[in-house]
Amino acid sequence: MTPPAPAEWTAVRRARLRIAVITGTIITLLVTVVGGVAHTVMVDAQNGQVWRELRHGAMYGDPARPPVCTWLYAPGVAPLSNAPAGFPLHADLAEARRTGEAVERTVERDRTVYLVRTQPRADGGVVQAVFDMRFQLADRSHLWFALGVAEVVGLLAAAVTGVFLGRRAVAPLAEALTRQHRFVTDASHELRTPITQVHTRAQLLVRQAADQDLPVPHRDRLARLVASTGRLGEVLDDLLRSASLAAGPARRGERRPVDLVALARSVVAEEADRVRARRLTVVVDGPPHPLYVEGIPSALRRAVGELLANAIRHTPERGRIGVALSRSGRTVVLAVADTGPGFEPGAVDQLFQRFHRGSGDGGRYGLGLALLREVVTRHGGSVAATGRPGHGARFTIRLPECPPPPPENQPPGNLPPMSP
Structure with a gap:
């Protein structure tokens, strides 16, 4: 079976590549969108839960026995030995005493994030609660790592799927081009002999017309017939040569x-x-x-x-x-x-x-x-x-x-x- 000509086969390969790229792009976008949504939902859920626990601990927690990952600072109470450096925030304590309103703040320090709530209590005291987001940040990093792995797997799947879909989608076109070139070659071969015979007979008629001294108009018509059949033969030769170019890669030895x-x-x-x-x-x-x-x-x-x-x-x-x-x-x-x-x-x-x-x-x-x-x-x-x-x-x-x-x-x- 004769393959399509180079220019047409190049178009087929480009179509396959285009399908693979489009498929990969779609899968990449889907993974990115899903990852972005999952990250947003996780961040919102974690922040909401931490703030709720922090507010409850600031209002009712015991500074001597705070919840996990939380430290409570209150006047007259010594901070725990594992308390992070730089706390309490005295400016927030002073503001909460002055206004009687809670003060919330996010502090980035020591490669982690702290959520800080300074809360006036009913007994007139002021407590500052500090929560370390270290584990939540680690969960988010693990999520991004998992999304990265999923992205790589998705790209590989996209490449395989794109190649498969490209071949399946473009296969009818490639088969049609192959049949077209095979038809051109077969038809040209089949037509060459009768057209050559017609051209030869037309040339004989021209010679007979010259020998029999036919009128000039008849001889002109016969001459035009010979020229037309000659041009038809040239077109067939060109078709055969064009179809034979499809076998070019096999003729590199020549x-x-x-x-x-x-x-x-x-x-x-x-x-x-x-x-x-x-x-x-x-x-x-x-x-x-x-x-x-x-x-x-x-x-x-x-x-x-x-x-x-x-x-x-x-x-x-x-x-x-x-x-x-x-x-x-x-x-x-x-x-x-x-x-x-x-x-x-x-x-x-x-x-x-x-x-x-x-x-x-x-x-x-x-x-x-x-x-x-x-x-x-x-x-x-x-x-x-x-x-x-x-x-x-x-x-x-x-x-x-x-x-x-x-x-x-x-x-x-x-x-x-x-x-x-």
Whole structure:
């Protein structure tokens, strides 16, 4: 089963990752909210209980035998030996005597928190009760630790759940993409033979029409039929090449250093007949030494050939096409510029869409530039286009440079430049 193409498979992986992240975020938020609520409830409950016990002890407690974690200070009564330092608070005692009202205060000291209530009693005395919150604070720390452990477990569960849900949720999409590419491959293979037969028969009809001296309109229609079947065959070839790119990871063994200068000169030489027929001028401007990139030679030849074919198709008679090769840092740059009608700057992205219809007479439906971008990106490079209406177009390929092959494996030298 053929896997989806890289760009589409990347979208599938992103969808899975997005589902995992969303699931993890939701679980994290739930744990955080539950932890915050539990902490708030615990703090309120503990504070309420401690204040109630402290008020009762301040009003009725015996300073000589105070409740647990509580100390009572009263005039004439010696504090217990384990009483915390810094108490009683004499300012609060003086204020309670003066106003006759209880004074409550929270004091942070010695890495703990003390709740202090200074209470006037019915007998006219004033008692100050101090409660140590050490154990309550320890309970809160244990709660936060437990919540932290729960958060870690929740994140792990979220990751596993997210991956599981991502695979289950995106599986139909991945299966649909796989079936789509398999259908394209099978359909293209099945259609290639009958379309080739139709194209061949149409060519025979054109020759018979010329031999039988049929009227010009009939011969023109037959010529258009031949051109249409030829373009249909090109579309099928592009579909097959696009589907075969999905097997790219399995073809890494075919990658080897390719001299892009020699390859470009060879592609230009192959188009000599078309160039002469359109009376074009093609100039290859490259260094005298090789520029190596790592890749599949046939795929790179298809990419460079598409750029040149696109320039020939859109350049009017007696026009000029320039093929320039250079090195920029560790990148090999190949640029193809023509003197054709150009395009609107805002249409750059559309040029690389599948079956985009170009403007002008040279426009046609096809996969050429879309396939070109797939080939270049699969080789770790990029392709860009610039142009203006009436000022031609320029397509630039950038590919990472690689070391030359060993001397015994180097390909033959560059082909001589073509003379149009």
